[in-house]
Amino acid sequence: MAEQGAPRHTTLRRTLNVWSAVGVSVALMAPSMAININPQGTASAVGRAVPLAFLLATVGVLLIAHTFVRLSQRFSHAGSVYAFVGVTLEPRAGSVAGWLNAGTYVFYGAVTSTAAGIFLTDLARKVAAPKELPDWAAFVFAWLVLAAVWWLSAREIKGGTTVLLVTEGLTITLILVVAAITLGKLITGHTPNGQHVDMSVFTVAPGTSVSTVFLGIVFGFLSFAGFEAAATLGEETDAPRRNIPRAILGTALFGGVFFVAVTAIEVMAFGTDTDGVAAFVKSDALMGDLAQQYVAPWLSYVIVVGATFSAAACCLASVVGASRLIFALSRDGIGPAALAAIHPRRNVPHVAAATAVAAVFAIQAVGWFALRARPFDVFTIAATAGTLILLVAYGLATLGAIRLVFLAGDDRIHWWEVVLPLLGLLLLGYTLYRNVIPWPHGSALWGPCLAVAVLILVVGGVLARPAAAREAGVKLMAQQGF
Template identity: 35%
Template sequence: METRLRKNGLSYIESMGLSVAIMAPTAAMALNGSLAAGTVGVSVPLTYLLAMITIGLVSYAFVTFNKYYSSSGSVYAFTGAALGPKMGFLSGWTLLLTYLAFTGASVAEIGVFLQSFLAFLGVSISWFPLAVVGLVLVGILTFLDVRVSARVMVIFEGISVALILILAVVILGRGGSSGHLSPLPFSLGGNKMSSIGLGTVFAFLSFAGFEAASSLGEETANPRRAIPLSIMTAVFVTGVFYIVVSYAQSVGFGLDAGGIKAFAGSGAPLGDLAGKFMSSGFAAAIMFGATMSAFSSALGSATAGSRLLYAMGRDGLIHPALGRVHNRFRSPWVALGVVVAVSFITIAVLATQSGVSVFGYLGTIGVLALLLAYLVTNVGAIYHFAKAKVWRGGFLIIPVIAILGLGYTLYSNVFPVPPMPYTLFPYIVILWILIGLAIVLASPQMVRTISERLRQESNVNVSSTSSQLES
């Protein structure tokens, strides 16, 4: 029985492709801006600016961890090395919820965008069967050699991003709906900071998954250089893209009350703007590009989630079968099957809801879990790298500010109490963590196994990290 992933020699571009695919910049701009507009009105670009700054600070810990640890476990391995196997498992377990939720949310997006694309062709069909077909294709591609899915993700996302940039240039060149540009979208626009914090969740959703390249640590060539570079590129290049495009969307719909209402109520803002500023044919192309982007996001989420679950199964979580890989393709096929099955069950249960609502529900659950995983990772990084004297003086302020930003965003999603069903989502995340805690307490042997695995995977230890840097 094979239990090792193949060292595929993935390139920097291919590893970056996984992070960018899960972030899915095209799909993010095709829907997340409207969701944010419903909360913050005119200030959507401001939420993306704040989110980019916060995620940039958060990414510093991931970049540093990836310089010293190369593991398919990602956060699971990083936090385990820093705070011990129990916390490592719990943070990985929390991140697993994110990838499961994001896979379901992304296939729902596939259904929504493909439904809009087919509508341009005069075909009417529900989002759910389209999402199921997308999920099947995601499962097949993820099952194959990871190089295949990595290249598909890069190509799909590249094409769709190019289409959106063309639309943004046209909108900005015409001065938006009013004929002139305004700095208003970068102001509070009458919002309270608590509202900005709540709206920022949808901006965070656009960045969520930037760390996914970490899960390819065992399959990438020169991972200690390629993966940190992949993460930094994914965060800041897509961040600038988000700010520019969200601004173009805001001024494209208009900054008055009618424009804000139209933006917030649009289920396909890019398609609507393409039809308004260009043509129905280009609008159809944009929606097909958004479909490809959502597909890339689902592919990336399933890839990262299956590898995280594989790493846990290999270390004795629930059942060792999760740690098996296919003899030919060397993909974690059992763990992948679980990810696909959970995603199908989730969207099937919510099939009576609109695809946009399903995306919003699952995406919010995933982001809340992700924020917790990011927070714990940064706490672990402070402890680990300060102890090893890798981070000194001013460098420590970076993860501290990141923790404060993450904490405020989490707080904004609990108080003031959001409307139903969003009120329930923090409790779902808490319940998931309690289940993980029960697994840890019931499996002391698993904790010992994880500890041993982390010792084997840690190519440098705490005492040698500082000396390695200085050399």
């Protein structure tokens, strides 16, 4: 809730319901995009054990979801983890968490718009120009998507959240139909190359250590990332301390069932042997390829189009989430005051949204022109960096939840619940550790290096302005009624 007497241009209005919050969380998680392009990264690390990695990621996400549910039952703020951590720990930690979360959403904006560009390039090659279209065309398509996202992010969000939810829902339904038909053929043995139901997908292959699974879990967390995005609508949603927790937990539960079940079918359908895993890793759109092999070739085009819309919707949700965090941080003096402006008619932080879009464009432009990276390389680097800094923000929020359990004096929270955030913290910590120790080499170095650079920049920037952090803490306490 806004501070009493706050200037009108820094006050958001409550115009959204629980389904609007669900729409932003589901769109940012973008399951129909994620299921097409994220499991390949997991498979490159863990082979056939992709569903196992996603199952472990689901456990971690549900533990983190408990943290966000408990915190959002007490606090409703556009700054999400900035407010959660700032109130439960201290303002400087909250500022760090807020900027890291905003950075994650910006990186995911680059990930998802690039993914949309990759899907469109793949579709154009299949339909119109099989050989002539170069890889860099994906960046051009990505920027067309980004231009549309910029336009939509500056409009009132209420109608946009409905479009996000309906678009994602239709594509997910189609993917589930293809998955069900594929599973039926696996059970009956009507498969292209003798593939069959094989529960070894929930075990690691010989020669692969269990600890290696945690390298693949990063892409599992990437697939879930954004499930908590509803928390950024805490100042725009009716009854936020009831509706926001429902949206967060419901999105996390759905994502867990969807990702584990569908990745298991995907891996089985491609085959669990070396050739099958290799084909799985090389796929540009997993469900599109399955539709072509197991259902009907024309359906693969429909799924790729749906995944493209999903990626574009996820980019929009990423910009929406980033803009709310940037707005909240800037309103409290942790960022430039100009970024706290709200459009007088549309009730959106339009300047913060434009800033987030510009940052997404800059990431892609540097990747293309300065690093000479391919679109999928930019996708992977931004995905890894965004996920690693998000895990740090999740860790800070989890520490805040642990402190809340012991100090809140809230009869809704039982002392034994501290076990859940502690387990979540252990899983987050080990996943981070396993992704930087031993330090990666070659092209795998870019993502962790970028994450470390952002972390140093954010921590250094916050520590350099202690007075601003203290003032932000006072504002946070007042806004939350303490």
